Amino acid sequence: MLVGMHPHQDGPLARLRRGHEDLVLDLLRKHGPLSRAELGQHSGLSRTTLSDIVAGLIETGAVVATAPGAAPRRRGRPVEALTLNPSAGQAIGIDFARRAVHVSAVNVAHEVIGSASEPHDPGLPWEERIALAERLVGTLADGALRLDALNAIGVGVVGPVEDAAAEPGSGPGTGPARPCRSADLPALLRKRFDAPVLLDNNTRLAALAEATWGAAAGGQDVLYLRLSHGVGGGLVVAGALHRGAYGLSGEFGHIAVESGDGRCSCGATGCLETVASVGAVLAAYRRAGGHADGLAALLGALEAGDPVALRTLEAAGTHIGTVLAAVCNAVGPGVIVLGGELAAAGPPLFEPVERALRAHIMPISRDRVDLRPAALGETGGALGGIALVLRESPLLSQYPARPG
Amino acid sequence: MLVGMHPHQDGPLARLRRGHEDLVLDLLRKHGPLSRAELGQHSGLSRTTLSDIVAGLIETGAVVATAPGAAPRRRGRPVEALTLNPSAGQAIGIDFARRAVHVSAVNVAHEVIGSASEPHDPGLPWEERIALAERLVGTLADGALRLDALNAIGVGVVGPVEDAAAEPGSGPGTGPARPCRSADLPALLRKRFDAPVLLDNNTRLAALAEATWGAAAGGQDVLYLRLSHGVGGGLVVAGALHRGAYGLSGEFGHIAVESGDGRCSCGATGCLETVASVGAVLAAYRRAGGHADGLAALLGALEAGDPVALRTLEAAGTHIGTVLAAVCNAVGPGVIVLGGELAAAGPPLFEPVERALRAHIMPISRDRVDLRPAALGETGGALGGIALVLRESPLLSQYPARPG
Structure with a gap:
């Protein structure tokens, strides 16, 4: 788990409490802001347990409680929403399309920080595409993005990808079907950005983005x-x-x-x-x-x-x-x-x-x-990379937190 | 959770331990027999924790450890497999097809106890179809099936079904699209068999059965x-x-x-x-x-x-x-x-x-x-009802155990 938490002892009770904290953080990562009632429904935890767990997460700064913003409410007073602390972790998405690189960044509270694109010659070598991506991400950083707090990178590429967490170059998807793939793309990106990498087909990622933030949101x-x-x-x-x-x-x-x-x-x-x-x-x-x-x-x-x-x-x-x-x-x-x-x-x-x-x-x-x-235009693939990270990343919980 | 377990105290440690037990039982219900190594991979629990939890479940009779049967092994000595206790709970599947009723029964260790079918006039009233199903289930019981230990019934029907746990009669699937549906079918079945009911389209259930026990097993x-x-x-x-x-x-x-x-x-x-x-x-x-x-x-x-x-x-x-x-x-x-x-x-x-x-x-x-x-023939729909119960039943954990 990446965001700040109690320094746990390693006894069984502490381990089990951590399991519940992970569950709550995971639900907030997947769903975005949730009310306590919604968190209760999704987690299956009792009100007492949930209240205890949430209090601890708020104390450590991993979770923040906010009154909901402009969203219209049906009746009664506004319901408090719980969300991951926007400064506690961030993700970027990169879409290596055939003739352009697109990048987007979103904080873990599911707020889009920004997007940038640049076309290039289809024959541009992978090293230069990655350098271009890094430069574009830099333009997003500009005070708003803390590259040292990146949780993961979701990456879209042309052609079939079997398993988002798998390295390309293995499995039947290799070969002529992956015309635009650098075999060590994830490794190169990990090295540049010091963060785990999830890979998928960029058109599929655009589908996920449309279902997350776009024309089919939700x-x-x-x-x-x-x-x-x-x-x-x-x-x-x-x-x-x-x-x-x-x-x-x-x-x-x-x-x-x-x-x-x-x-x-x-x-x-x-x-x-x-x-x-x-x-x-x-x-x-x-x-x-x-x-x-x-x-x-x-x-x-x-x-x-x-x-x-x-x-x-x-x-x-x-x-x-x-x-x-x-x-x-x-x-x-x-x-x-x-x-x-x-x-x-x-x-x-x-x-x-x-x-x-x-x-x-x-x-x-x-x-x-x-x-x-x-609704998302040409940055849909990059946004989908982020959606993939927020929804599916098995790596997020495997990588130790880096000092923020 | 239905199968027998420790009489738990209600302290936080006991509650959390129960969560781990539920996880292990759930994995065995979904996957059938698993080795300890496989259970560790699926559950994400540490070896020590898993060993402790499994020992407790074996002690109460909920889980049994068996050497695997006739399955050929690649090398080395046979690996011990953990499985739900076959006598600890059972499920039946009923397929109300257009012109026949098919029933099947499987114990929670995923062993098929038996199947039976009987054709009928397509106009047969629902009450009689249900009575026919009960009679066919009775032929299966014959010593092998304990109807008082039924965990749930998975039921296939003709036409679209939106949500396996939902009552029919609500939602857009109602009406002309459900020509063969009794609006209170789940209620009638619950009453007859005193067990929760999951409902789905019988052809979809046959697909699930083929992917569970049939031509596409696994x-x-x-x-x-x-x-x-x-x-x-x-x-x-x-x-x-x-x-x-x-x-x-x-x-x-x-x-x-x-x-x-x-x-x-x-x-x-x-x-x-x-x-x-x-x-x-x-x-x-x-x-x-x-x-x-x-x-x-x-x-x-x-x-x-x-x-x-x-x-x-x-x-x-x-x-x-x-x-x-x-x-x-x-x-x-x-x-x-x-x-x-x-x-x-x-x-x-x-x-x-x-x-x-x-x-x-x-x-x-x-x-x-x-x-x-x-591979499953005409009982595929009924077997799929059981597969649905074993894989998806949200009811299994909501219904209290009845004395077995």
């Missing part, structure tokens, strides 16, 4: 689809990031679409990615006689009501909605979040997506799933 | 597809039964298939169920000129090499494999289990399923997912 079952130069996504299942047996879940871009015959980068044909990526939509627009040198021009044409552009998005949206309906029938999410550059097309994309979704989802589910645009 | 990420008069399924995700936001997950039968135009019972068109249910396959066989008055005749024709029958299964299997590939890309299971009456067709079904699966799954996942026939 959602327990969330489907996130990212329409960018590639098409991918992630699932949050019962409140946890879903990985699948081999770290290959959320590959919605490689679900086959009806009458799809385009060759996909994955080696298969007819994948959603071949009709719904930014490049595929631009190519379809040009084939239909439209002129656009890039996505911005296509978005402009949509804005201007260009019928060719609208039909192009209609076709892509129909494929997307059909695939989403299939995934919904399989996993039953409560919220679907659409992100990536193409989502900026707005209603000309969302409307055909929603129509196809409603046409192919089980009728009983039709009014139970919400389709929403992503 | 699997953490399992996709189960049932090809019967309807087509449905279930997902086990990271070792837990997946429910989805509204209890509507695993509806693989209602994923649209390419060029599907058949009207489905769910109200949509083109669902997998319209081409892959037993009835749909029989109808397709007849349309192609085949003669079969039922599934048995069709299976006979396949056995005899009837090319029309083979082509019919080839077409259905291709649709099934394509849908499975879509779900695999989304959720990344390690094992796919095919069950239901149609799965009895064997290779004429499994081969086209596998071909379409491999053609449409991401190439990187091709050799990572195993397709297997279901």
Whole structure:
């Protein structure tokens, strides 16, 4: 446990008390601010025990009690909220995307301190990417972030990752599927930042971020689809990031679409990615006689009501909605979040997506799933790295506290 | 906690010790027999603490230590396994299917005591179905099952169920989607058996059973597809039964298939169920000129090499494999289990399923997912009810022990 606590004796009673303290701290880390009643429900501890444990944690400064801020309350006086002490520990997230590094920082009270991004050449060597990340994190620090108090780093990378706590380079995910991975990335980062590292796929992390702070905040079952130069996504299942047996879940871009015959980068044909990526939509627009040198021009044409552009998005949206309906029938999410550059097309994309979704989802589910645009933009992957640390970090409790 | 334990004092040390005992008992309930080393890993307790706790549990008879049975060991002397005392508590599962009641019983050491089934008219009133279940459970008892020591009942029903611990009749799953549900089924069962009741969809429970005792035993990420008069399924995700936001997950039968135009019972068109249910396959066989008055005749024709029958299964299997590939890309299971009456067709079904699966799954996942026939047959739903009790029952720890 990292945050400051009693100097425990090592007798059995002290050990068991520490177990309860860990439980309370863990719940506050996972859920953010909680009332005493909520803490009681989640922990299963009696009121007396909980009161005793919380008093001790407040005394040591690990936990602070605050009246809730601007949140509207239904009735009665404001309820006191318990939260981890914001100065007691912090986490950063880094997203090593194909052509950019994104970083974000959040304190353990779940407050976002800041985010920063910088594009780079896709061929930039890993050492330089890491140096770039360090520089960006430095711009966030600026008085607000104490790098010596980092609890952990959550890191997003391109390609499949099997186990957030595992080192890459082991397991079936290694090799051609990890084109943008430095085998010793976690080790390099640990060395630079002197903190444990958790690693996951950056699109999955964006899904977790949307379910934590974004368009589906608080959602327990969330489907996130990212329409960018590639098409991918992630699932949050019962409140946890879903990985699948081999770290290959959320590959919605490689679900086959009806009458799809385009060759996909994955080696298969007819994948959603071949009709719904930014490049595929631009190519379809040009084939239909439209002129656009890039996505911005296509978005402009949509804005201007260009019928060719609208039909192009209609076709892509129909494929997307059909695939989403299939995934919904399989996993039953409560919220679907659409992100990536193409989502900026707005209603000309969302409307055909929603129509196809409603046409192919089980009728009983039709009014139970919400389709929403992503809220976090390009820093979603980095924020998701932080969400991973706050929710899952097995390392947090294994690493000894460093002097703060 | 139900099984016998020390008569605890209520001081803080005793309360905390009880917490550790509960943890150990819970791990043995969830995992079945474990070695001391495995218990240490799962519980996170120190060797000294664990040794102390286990000694106490063995002394009270809650836990027994056994040398493992016939399981082959790689090397060295057999490792002692700790298990819940088989006589300390038992669970039954009941599957109220559309036209039959299935029951199974397992003791808390995860040993199947027995199973029984009886078909009935689909219109049989609920009171009579419950009486039938009681009678079937009685045939199992026969000296081996102590009904007065039942810890809980896991119950499978047709249609969506949102929360295993919730009473039906509340929430959006109520109404036309629950055609075979008695609103007070859990209450009726509790009254008959004097034990807590957990409820879930019976096809999802069959998925959990296959992942616990069946074709995917021990699997953490399992996709189960049932090809019967309807087509449905279930997902086990990271070792837990997946429910989805509204209890509507695993509806693989209602994923649209390419060029599907058949009207489905769910109200949509083109669902997998319209081409892959037993009835749909029989109808397709007849349309192609085949003669079969039922599934048995069709299976006979396949056995005899009837090319029309083979082509019919080839077409259905291709649709099934394509849908499975879509779900695999989304959720990344390690094992796919095919069950239901149609799965009895064997290779004429499994081969086209596998071909379409491999053609449409991401190439990187091709050799990572195993397709297997279901192993548990028609009692899978009832066994899954028991698996639910053993894995998830929040009631087990809430109900006081009854004198055994």
